[in-house]
Amino acid sequence: MIGKFTPFVEIPKAEADLKAILSADFYQQTWLIMSGIVDQAASEKYHDPATMQRFYDAYMMLLRFGLVHRESLVEYAENSWFKQETASILKGDAEAIARTIDRLISCNPDPIPDFSSLASEAASFDAMLHEKIKVMEEEAFIAALPAFPTIDLTKDAIKIVAVMPATFPEYGKDTTFRVIIDYSLLSAENGVVYLGFNKRELGQYNLLEELEVPKGNGRITLQSTVQPVLYNSSQDYLWAFWNNSTTDFKAYVNLSANPHPDSWTPLAEDTANLLLEE
Missing domain, CATH: 2.60.40.10 (Immunoglobulins)
Structure with a gap:
């Protein structure tokens, strides 16, 4: 559990996997998962406890992605020629995210899932996630196509x-x-x-x-x-x-x-x- 500012090298292996997740677009995919959860929660008028718990879990995972990302940037900044004020801003961001996580944990004592349990919690949203990604990719792909016609219309x-x-x-x-x-x-x-x-x-x-x-x-x-x-x-x-x-x-x-x-x-x-x- 990441509930405070922690140097990236000290994060347990299960949490260190988040670094790979960040580089594999899982951050964006988690946003899409949460978007689907928000839509479902709204359709249920926010009355379904199970949906609200999934919403909470997905939001916490996004916060933890952001925390690990900034902690790794802080570590890089401290060992490079980054300006000191830049490193301080990054560290401040990381600490602010950590405080938010701590406050949410204190409000909801249920265990916060690691990545594997989030995947389990979000299993019912897999089809929706893949469909949203597919739609986004297709829209971008089609928008980039050359305009019709690409052929001579005066012949077959x-x-x-x-x-x-x-x-x-x-x-x-x-x-x-x-x-x-x-x-x-x-x-x-x-x-x-x-x-x-x-x-x-x-x-x-x-x-x-x-x-x-x-x-x-x-x-x-x-x-x-x-x-x-x-x-x-x-x-x-x-x-x-x-x-x-x-x-x-x-x-x-x-x-x-x-x-x-x-x-x-x-x-x-x-x-x-x-x-x-x-």
Whole structure:
């Protein structure tokens, strides 16, 4: 328990883990957890003791994150060329947070959870947390996309604007890709956009998803789950050389007339390389 100003090196291992938590965005995630708890508490008009206890626990964890963060900064400041007034401000912040923790403990004698018990307490909020993080990431991602159109609207055309995620954690593991596509269809009254991946051979694409589109243009999204494949044989490198391509796992889209024969040539097509996370 951190209830007073303590040099970081003296914090027990269970508390020292908070330093790693700070560098792993758990501080932000705890904020999101608490945000969800606050929303639930408000919907319950703050009458549910269990929810209020979770709110208290999450707030205490945020305070303890902040305390450990500032204590580590104080230690750094005292052993560097920081101005003395800067070190004093940091130390004052740490002591103020510690006093707040002490006052809260005196008001609520129940044990304050360590990180593992907070995770247990917040288990029911995992789905909400992941959804909020996903929404935030998607909103930022979509806001950064180039404006429509990214293609020539005077002809049949298609382009992969972006793939989310653009990387994958490992080969052979199911990964869901969302592909944002701009298209322009002029030569047919009706068309279909296909999404595929080279999941069996480097230069061949298996069509997994489709969406019918009318004559005109627009921006659409297709989604599919697939296992990325590693292509690293000598034949793969030779094929890539002769076709001015790469050996990367790829997303593929094409725009075709609808209907079309079993064997047909697309009106337009595009690919995007999907890379292994570094």
